[in-house]
Every structure is written in structure tokens, then in C-alpha cells.
Amino acid sequence: MDVYEMPYAPQCPVICMDEKPYQLLEETKTPLPMRPGDTQKTDSEYVRNGTCIIFVFTEPLAGWAACNCPETAPGNDWTKEIRHLLDECYPGHKKIILVMDNLNIHTEASLYKRYKPDEARRLAKRLEIHHMPVHGSRLNIAEIELNTMTRQCLTRRIDTPENLNRELGAWEQERNAEIRTVNWHFKSGDAREKLKSLYPKLS
Template sequence: MNEYWCIPPKENADFIAHMEDILDVYEMPYNPEIPVVCMDEKPYQMLDNRLEPLPVRPGDIQKTDSEYIRKGTCSIFIFVEPLSGWRYASVQEHRTAEDWALEIKHLLTECYPCHEKIILVMDNLNTHVLASLYKCFPAPEARSYAKRLEIHYTPKHGSWLNIAEIELNAMTRQCLARRLMDLETVRQEVSAWEIMRNEDACKVTWHFTADDARNKLASLYPKFSSAEE
């Protein structure tokens, strides 16, 4: 039996530099004028039942046949402001540069229209770059969005540093761990989940600091020999 983990590279300065940058961002005190927002996305396989599930009897659980029909894939985007307990989720057919750019436009113009700056934490997927804005919008518009973003990238093999991934895991357990057969159904279910989480104002308080990393993850840091006296 195998367990799959996101294993960081040992003695890797690039990983450490990005990790400590993210950890410093998470240590910043809450500032509603310059919110820290974490972003992530995941593919989702839409499925339909090949056979109708058996009727549920009182006190019993739903019994569903193991065979299913593939109905295509979609991409789920999520933005979460950990310290305020707010999140925004969106379901799109694809995960292209244009899709990411349109989500960023929505974030800046609909979710935070009056904020001069957003601190954005995300992974370094090839579409998660400012160039995607210029592919989708005229240069003046693209630049107006880019100027409002302060981007901090998680390191490769460091997805655990993205709080939005924690939120996606919660969404998977609470909403997506069942068969949803089409794009509209996925959108409805994700929207209902988003409303529930925002009503509960579910926050994430991050405790792991750079000092903790230097003590507990010492093997990831480059080694230096002591200078001879």
C-alpha cells in the first residue's frame, strides 16, 4: 500500500525562500484594507449513476452501484480570506489562462472593488501569472488589475502552504464526495456550500512560523560548515 505525499526537496534554497516568504505573510496582523487572500483550483470529474441507487430505508444509508458514467470534467476555483472567514468559489468548464484572468477580474471588481491592494497567495501554475491578464484584457485594463495585486507564490512541492488548499479539502469532504452529473449541478452545490461556509464565517488561523520551520524542518535548509578559528 502506498501513501502519496507532497515531499519538499532537502537543502533547497529556492523552496526555503518561497516558504519563509509565505510564512511571513501569514504572520502579518489582520488588515481589512489590505486583505490576504489565498487562491487555488482543482479539477473535478462529473459522474452519473449507471443504475439508479436503491431507495433509502429508515435508519439506513444510501446504497449506490459502483459503476458510473463519466460526464466530463470541470475546474473549481476558490479564493479564501482566512482571517475574515470569507471565501468565493467558482466552477468553470476549463482552467485556461483566460479562466484565471476572469476570476481575478471578478475578485478585484466584485469582491474587493474598493481595495487598492490585495495580497494574493497561490501556487505557481503556468496560468497563474500576470501575463494571463494581458492575454484576456487590453493593456490598460490588465495593468490596472496587476497594480492592485501583491503576489506571493508557494514553492514547488509546497502546496500545503496554501490555505486555499485546506478550504478545497473541506469542500471535497462536505460537498463533492458524491456523484454530480453536470456543470450546472456542480455550480449549484458549490454555491450552496460557499453560502453555508460564509454564514458560519469559518476562519483559518495559521500557527506555523518561519522560526518553527527552522527548528522542525531543518533538513530542508542548506547546510553551512562552521568557519575554522
């Protein structure tokens, strides 16, 4: 919570990250198009085309968000997304303060497993990682962004990673054009009072 209360620093922005699995589904029959006063009709049958992971990054104070479904082998996804975030989205920034869920693969150690030491160190030096407490994912602002994207973009069947990224890209472009910032009201004091079960108990 203290991270969210920091003053805005353009060269050292706070970025929140979340991810979700997604089931790729292919239609077996062409859906019937919409008609006046009626919705599109789809058949109940479909073909499963495997699963993928959707990553969402958001800079709450700047009103920016990005989402992507990487087409890489499982285990390399997070490191690839972090490299893209640092080198493509924030190339001139000194450091990124990254807030995300407490998963054991979301660490600097994963960068060293994926890249050569010099490259891993280059990336790690530009990261300041803050993990959410266990069972505290609801405090991650990126979860709000992820839920919004799911409602607005993923309510229909999408069959391939390529088509999924096309849809995600269109949603991202429209969302960023609106520059929707987040006014976060839940402070550190609120967390200590309302989330006592997540704090360690001292004997």
C-alpha cells in the same frame, strides 16, 4: 509565512487561492433513496462527462471563502476568476495580497495574454502575488479550505458544471454563515527549521 503574520488590514486583505480538477460523473441508474438505518444506494456504473477545475479562495482572518467551477475554455479560467475576485468580491479594496501555488500560468503575464493592456494593468495594479515554494503547497491555507469543501460537498457524483456550481454555492453560503476564521500557528521560524529541504542551499 511572513504574509500570514501581517496584521489584519481590511482594505488590503490576504487571500489564499487553490484549485483542483474534478471528474464529472453521471448516474446511469436512479439511486435508491435512504431508508431508516440505511444509506442511499448507487449503482457502480456511471458515465464520464469530462473534467473541470474548481477554484477556492479564502480570506483566513475574515472567515470568508468562495468556490466556483468556471465554464470557460482551459487557460482562461484563472484570469476570469481573478477578475471576478477583484471586481465582484472586493470591488472597493485598494489591493489584494494573493497567496497561491507556484504554477507558471498564475502570474500577471497571464492577465496580459487574456485581456487588453489597459484592462490587464488595471487588474495587475490591485494584485500583490506571493507564490508558495515548490513542493510547499501544504503551507497554503486555501488547501485546508479545499480539503474541507471536498469532504463536505463532493462525496457524491455530480454530472454537469451547472449542478456542481449549484452544490458549491450551497456549501459556500452555509460555510460563510458560520464565519470560520483560521488561527495559523506555523511561523517563519518554524518553516526554516522544519522545511529546510525547500530552501536554496548557499555554497
